Amino acid sequence: xxxVLPLLLLAVFFQSCVPLRIAPKVEDYKxxxxxxxxxxxxxxxxxxxxxxxxxxxxxxxxxxxxxxNDYYVDVEVPFQxxxxxxxxxxxxxxxxxxxxxxxxxxxxxxxxxMLGNEDFGTYLTTEENSTVNSSNYYIAIEVFSNTExxxxxxxxxxxxxxxxxxRTLKEEYLATDNYNEVVFKN
Numbered sequence: 046x047x048x049v050l051p052l053l054l055l056a057v058f059f060q061s062c063v064p065l066r067i068a069p070k071v072e073d074y075k076x077x078x079x080x081x082x083x084x085x086x087x088x089x090x091x092x093x094x095x096x097x098x099x100x101x102x103x104x105x106x107x108x109x110x111x112x113x114n115d116y117y118v119d120v121e122v123p124f125q126x127x128x129x130x131x132x133x134x135x136x137x138x139x140x141x142x143x144x145x146x147x148x149x150x151x152x153x154x155x156x157x158x159m160l161g162n163e164d165f166g167t168y169l170t171t172e173e174n175s176t177v178n179s180s181n182y183y184i185a186i187e188v189f190s191n192t193e194x195x196x197x198x199x200x201x202x203x204x205x206x207x208x209x210x211x212r213t214l215k216e217e218y219l220a221t222d223n224y225n226e227v228v229f230k231n
Contacts, residue, residue: 068140068181071095074212076197079185083138089187090197092211093138096182097219100137103184107135109224110217126210127203131190133211138183186211 069075069082074094079086082093096103108118121132188196188207196207 068142071183074215076208079136079187082183082185083140086136086138086185087187089189089195091136092186092188092197092208092215093183094215096137096184098182100139100182103135103137103218106218106221106224124210126206129190129203131188131196131207133186133188135187136185138185139180140183141180184215 071094074092075082076090076092078088079091080088082091104118107113107122108115111122111124113122119136120134122134123130123132125131188211190196194201197204201207
């Protein structure tokens, strides 16, 4: 038993990965400042949800649903809610998890020791097999009014109705495969 435990710990160590970056998990949706969620997003508050579909599917969905004919699709999409005019812009965001796989690096070190190399060149490790990446895609939506007010601020009077609208939009997008179906629903 005393010999098995160190071997087990050594096996776990060789199979481990050291995380460098972990993408956020968003269960349903999240409202946060854009630049806090991802560098390069606006400072306004955004509505974020995970996108399990391929890239540009949300663009196609919005273009079809609002009949925009590829005009200002991701920049200024108009909608009305409770008699008020609003606009939203969206961003398709990619954040990947990144980790270093220790096994290939340790294997390289062992090969260098066996060969008697002092400069420790890499024989087996490449960028592809030493790092582990997994992709996470998100849709980030900002909502503004005619006066460019940030409509997702906590103190905005119609924030609750806007969040309900965005959540319905998200659920319809995730449930629809053929975006032409959306035209007939409206």
